Amino acid sequence: MKKITVLLILISFNTLSQNQKEITINQMRDDVKYLSSDKLKGRQTGSKSEKKAAKYIINNYQKKLLIKKGEKGYIQKFNKKFKPNPHSSIESKEITVSNVIGYCDNNQPKTVIIGAHYDHIGFGEYGSRYTGEKAIHNGADDNASGVSIMLNLIDKLCPNNLYNYLFIAFSGEEMGLIGSSYFVENPTINLSMVEFMINFDMVGRLNEENGFAINGVGTSSKWNKLIDETNENYNYKIIKSESGIGPSDHSSFYTKDIPVLHFFTGQHEDYHTPDDDIDKINFNGMYLIMDFVNELIKKSKKIKNFDFQETVNNSNTMTSFNVTLGIMPNYLYDGEGLKIDGVIKNKTAYVSGLLKGDIIQKMGEMNINDIYKYMEALNQFSLGDTTNVTINRDGEIFNLPIIFK
Ligand SMILES: [Zn+2]
Incomplete structure (x- = not known):
């Protein structure tokens, strides 16, 4: 009962x-x-x-x-x-x-x-x-x-x-x-x-x-x-x-x-x-x-001293490189290329017209399959260099010239 x-x-x-x-x-x-x-x-x-x-x-x-x-x-x-x-x-x-x-x-x-x-x-x-x-x-x-x-x-x-x-x-x-x-x-x-x-x-x-x-x-x-x-x-x-x-x-x-x-x-x-x-x-x-x-x-609530920490943001992650595009990569994206999740204001990508949602397929002659390839590619450039970035925007593929700033 x-x-x-x-x-x-x-x-x-x-x-x-x-x-x-x-x-x-x-x-x-x-x-x-x-x-x-x-x-x-x-x-x-x-x-x-x-x-x-x-x-x-x-x-x-x-x-x-x-x-x-x-x-x-x-x-x-x-x-x-x-x-x-x-x-x-x-x-x-x-x-x-x-x-x-x-x-x-x-x-x-x-x-x-x-x-x-x-x-x-x-x-x-x-x-x-x-x-x-x-x-x-x-x-x-x-x-x-x-x-x-x-x-x-x-x-x-x-x-x-x-x-x-x-x-x-x-x-x-x-x-x-x-x-x-x-x-x-x-x-x-x-x-x-x-x-x-x-x-x-x-x-x-x-x-x-x-x-x-x-x-x-x-x-x-x-x-x-x-x-x-x-x-x-x-x-x-x-x-x-x-x-x-x-x-x-x-x-x-x-x-x-x-x-x-x-x-x-x-x-x-x-x-x-x-x-x-x-x-x-x-x-x-x-x-x-x-x-x-x-x-x-x-x-x-049980945590005492909920501290604040500065994070390595995108521009800092790239401090080992001479240059950065100033983008947030999309880590959920598992297709070919590097999908952009956000574009940091006034950085190279922003100024060159790259948008949140674009997929980077190539930088110069280098194929960008994923984020590691992207980092590898960045290594090859210095401030002031120019190159072309091939992007896929909503199915449309085209090149954008960029100058690293
Ligand atoms: Zn929103």
Whole structure:
């Protein structure tokens, strides 16, 4: 009899958490459905439709009773002159950038920041990899997925009382981390109280092997062990990278000596095209990542002295070379060539017009099969040298002349 009762309790408990999971997944589907709908026209920074996305996030914050931590309610707003590309003839224009910031105060000495950018590239005027007719870039993976995980984490994290939590939906990420850079210069909480920052950018495409990337693992001596311990219960195929500098908003916090992690389910060919749509989002996968982060944060609490470490970022990794392109290689990519995950501003690749998503196939006469070949190739050049880089951009193969600077 007793056994049966225990069994029944266990079963009903299981169904309860099963239901909770279903509810959260349905919520995530609703979030992404709205944020990546045509109605929001690709959420271009400063646009009316981006405002609708901000409103959606604000409604969530209100419902979840977050404290307003913007400068005007939940909003932190500023104007910024923007020129898409220093060589382009398009005139710079002034845009309004609005971060959406909410806080739960658990009266703890330490605060954890959870962030995700909610802007995208609109009709692809800047930053698109697509060359067809004008079309809405819905950005379901980039980054409705990250916003949704952040919103759903509010319910999981705030009641645990382990930290205070600051939730920031950044704008202007696609235009060069504008929103997060502004926030770290004009923070609405005391940044010295921040234990660490977690960034979700493109987390909607968990693959069948449950493989995803965690970047920024070198930014604290504590991350590696903490991630491995958390993963004991999950057994995900995690690909770690050390650098605190990457092509998303966590970089801004890293520059303020805050340990960061960036969760990322990898590049794909729909990246920055109108095909980054909801039909390819893995909602169960989003739930798994959210659950993982929730556990990781719980486990982090027992760590004393959560230190910050500077990481060897890309330009430094290459200090043994005379030159660098200034790119972030994509470590999840296992095709031929070296896929670019991010282009560091004002470095050689950036100035020469290489883009995030390009696959480098050749440098000069040397075939670049993988990252090691790439490093080997770099060894052959010195500052001021010129060469051709053969790249594959969305199936189109062409050469770009570069000068190492
Ligand atoms: Zn993004």
